Amino acid sequence: MIVKKYNEVERCVVTEEGAKNTSIRWLIGKDSPAPNFYLRQLELEPGGHTPYHSHPWEHEIFVLEGIGSLNTKSETNPLEKGMFALVMPGEEHQFENTSVTTFKFLCLIPIPKAKT
């Protein structure tokens, strides 16, 4: 059993190409015994965004604070506290801070399974 507060976990700047003013805390990550999925907290400062990309795994996200959007090629979906989203594997997407305060959300991903 692990019980902690989010700010006990290191905040790391996301250096991936296409990311701006974005950091991440791996709340339940590789250093935990989590069997199936990881819990991360994303923090986008004003002007910040994640890369516009897709990948073969899903996101489940829940907004904690601030105002932003979940962008696709054809849509800009507004996001605010209490909203959640499921981004399916292969769907192109980007998260963006559209306000002047920090935009914080939880973002969960499955743990990659070893090929058998």
Place this chain on the structure above:
Amino acid sequence: MIVKKYNEVERCVVTEEGAKNTSIRWLIGKDSPAPNFYLRQLELEPGGHTPYHSHPWEHEIFVLEGIGSLNTKSETNPLEKGMFALVMPGEEHQFENTSVTTFKFLCLIPIPKAKT
């Protein structure tokens, strides 16, 4: 892709034995195409608690609002906004509202896989 607010999802009273003043919203549940895990929001009113039990799957939780605790046989772990926990498969546990306001947290579980 699904984008919604938590209160667009029905709140259901938890009728399981040992639960009191507890309700749940299956934000991303069986009616979604989620491939690996479900996102639920638990709401415990004052005096509320979940059953004291264990099961063969993990919980990953994140506290949104209120004050409560994660109880085991030997420990009472205080919980407040911004705290998170990993309860491993088989670990006995109970969530309890220890305050006079609603205690809200996200609780994620893996999707049971069909036996092959």
